[in-house]
Amino acid sequence: MTQFLSSNLSLVVGALLLLVVVGIRVLTHDRDLMSDLRFAFFSMVAFLALRVTAFFVGPLLTGMPANLLRLAWMLTFAFGAIRFVVGVGLWALRARRRTPTPKILRDFISFTLYALASLPILKATLKIDLAGLVATSAILSVMLGFAMQETLGNLFAGLALQLERPFEVGDVVVVDQHTGKIAQVGWRATRIETFRNESITLPNNIIAKAGVKNFSRGGGPIGADMLLGLAYDVPPNRVKGAVLDTLREIPECLAEPAPTCRTVDFAESAVQYQVRFFARDFDTVSGVKEQLYTRLWYRFQQEGIEIPFPQRVLHMRQAASGPTQDTQELLGLLTSVDILALLKPEELRVLASEVLPRRFGAGERVITEGDHGNTFYVVASGEVSVRSGRPEVEVSRLGRGQYFGEMSLLTGAPRSATVVATQDTLLLEIGRPIFARVLASNPPLAKALAELLAQRRTELRAVAGTSPAEARAPEARRIFARLREIFALSEA
Numbered sequence: 002m003t004q005f006l007s008s009n010l011s012l013v014v015g016a017l018l019l020l021v022v023v024g025i026r027v028l029t030h031d032r033d034l035m036s037d038l039r040f041a042f043f044s045m046v047a048f049l050a051l052r053v054t055a056f057f058v059g060p061l062l063t064g065m066p067a068n069l070l071r072l073a074w075m076l077t078f079a080f081g082a083i084r085f086v087v088g089v090g091l092w093a094l095r096a097r098r099r100t101p102t103p104k105i106l107r108d109f110i111s112f113t114l115y116a117l118a119s120l121p122i123l124k125a126t127l128k129i130d131l132a133g134l135v136a137t138s139a140i141l142s143v144m145l146g147f148a149m150q151e152t153l154g155n156l157f158a159g160l161a162l163q164l165e166r167p168f169e170v171g172d173v174v175v176v177d178q179h180t181g182k183i184a185q186v187g188w189r190a191t192r193i194e195t196f197r198n199e200s201i202t203l204p205n206n207i208i209a210k211a212g213v214k215n216f217s218r219g220g221g222p223i224g225a226d227m228l229l230g231l232a233y234d235v236p237p238n239r240v241k242g243a244v245l246d247t248l249r250e251i252p253e254c255l256a257e258p259a260p261t262c263r264t265v266d267f268a269e270s271a272v273q274y275q276v277r278f279f280a281r282d283f284d285t286v287s288g289v290k291e292q293l294y295t296r297l298w299y300r301f302q303q304e305g306i307e308i309p310f311p312q313r314v315l316h317m318r319q320a321a322s323g324p325t326q327d328t329q330e331l332l333g334l335l336t337s338v339d340i341l342a343l344l345k346p347e348e349l350r351v352l353a354s355e356v357l358p359r360r361f362g363a364g365e366r367v368i369t370e371g372d373h374g375n376t377f378y379v380v381a382s383g384e385v386s387v388r389s390g391r392p393e394v395e396v397s398r399l400g401r402g403q404y405f406g407e408m409s410l411l412t413g414a415p416r417s418a419t420v421v422a423t424q425d426t427l428l429l430e431i432g433r434p435i436f437a438r439v440l441a442s443n444p445p446l447a448k449a450l451a452e453l454l455a456q457r458r459t460e461l462r463a464v465a466g467t468s469p470a471e472a473r474a475p476e477a478r479r480i481f482a483r484l485r486e487i488f489a490l491s492e493a
């Protein structure tokens with residue numbers, strides 16, 4: 002190589018290269034290639050100037066000045082040619098892959114080639130054997146190693162990032178708590194421009210260790226999660242309904258993939274819900290979050306859903322002083338149930354204080370066909386579906402003021418059907434001992450129940466496809482006789 006550089010041929014090649022550089026520079030609009038060609042152009046101009054100077058002045062110079070002049074033209078030619086070849090090579094690669102070339106890759110290739118070209122040139126001109134010096138001097142190697150430890154670590158981390166390609170220039174990423182666009186990947190560090198217009202420079206080895214969340218890969222919608230903490234006394238399905246409804250009102254929130262709201266934790270002061278939604282791109286996500294928080298505040302206010310503060314609950318014992326508002330409400334509901342209307346007001350009041358409120362979410366099973374059971378339920382709010390057979394067929398739907406569970410409770414037989422809440426439902430549960438007491442003091446109630454039981458059995462048989470075993474009236478009489486026996490009832 003040094004022989005070629007010393008010959009006049011290098012002068013001709015240099016001049017030709019300069020022409021090619023100028024030609025391509027005029028034609029191209031690629032910014033990276035233009036910057037490489039600019040460097041190659043000035044190197045070649047410098048080379049030609051030095052070479053022509055050497056041609057005329059060279060014979061007059063001897064010793065160190067002559068060597069330095071040779072060194073200068075050789076280096077300028079080598080550097081210019083290397084930059085030209087690297088620039089054009091990477092441009093061809095870019096044109097094929099249609100992705101920008103990271104600066105670190107350009108620099109790494111160029112500097113490695115500069116170093117490799119400099120070694121023989123230094124040896125030929127100044128008789129300096131750098132490669133041998135570094136290889137044979139252990140102390141120098143160790144010193145260099147220590148001094149460059151951090152820099153080399155960053156350099157290799159940067160190169161590893163380029164090989165793995167977890168991001169490209171222009172990608173929106175989250176790295177080490179910083180969110181922004183990748184502006185440049187350099188030798189030592191990567192520059193991120195945040196959405197607050199800050200420019201953050203992160204050393205490459207920190208990026209390699211911290212991990213990168215890239216929002217610009219895949220080209221699909223961007224998902225985001227939010228946590229909401231809401232009061233314990235609000236049924237989860239109501240919260241979910243309100244949140245999903247509100248999300249549907251926000252145009253930037255995509256319908257597909259559908260947003261979700263999940264109950265994720267019973268936390269100290271609140272039930273935690275995780276809301277997940279998707280938006281077209283990263284820029285839209287924070288807008289949707291803002292809109293959701295704002296709209297939910299109003300929605301929760303309207304629906305009386307409390308957003309609780311951190312709190313502790315203290316339960317104070319209070320001496321009973323007359324019926325509470327809840328008991329009054331229960332009383333009203335129990336009075337509206339047809340068979341319970343047969344009870345005296347005092348009996349109803351006692352019953353109201355004994356029933357257990359039970360909440361069921363939409364889709365939850367209250368009773369399973371074939372199970373044993375000794376509880377009776379009155380629907381206080383919501384709705385249940387009574388299903389029988391296999392596959393299950395709906396026999397009936399029961400709403401506020403209607404009741405179920407009497408068959409097993411009264412006859413001791415296994416549950417005759419499955420009962421499922423079709424929406425969030427509040428049931429009032431009455432246990433066997435309470436029921437037995439109420440029946441004992443109200444024989445007409447047993448008669449009404451026997452009628453009801455006979456009617457429901459007929460309906461179940463119709464669904465099962467079996468013909469009625471006996472007419473309804475005799476069956477009701479038979480059931481009534483059995484009830485009197487089980488509950489030791491007196492003659493009505």
Ligand code: CMP
Binds near residue numbers: 406417457
């Ligand atoms: P039980 O058998 O204890 O449990 C299932 C309940 O479903 C049953 O009591 C009845 O209360 C109810 N059930 C059964 N058949 C009907 C029907 N045809 N209409 C309404 N409810 C019914």
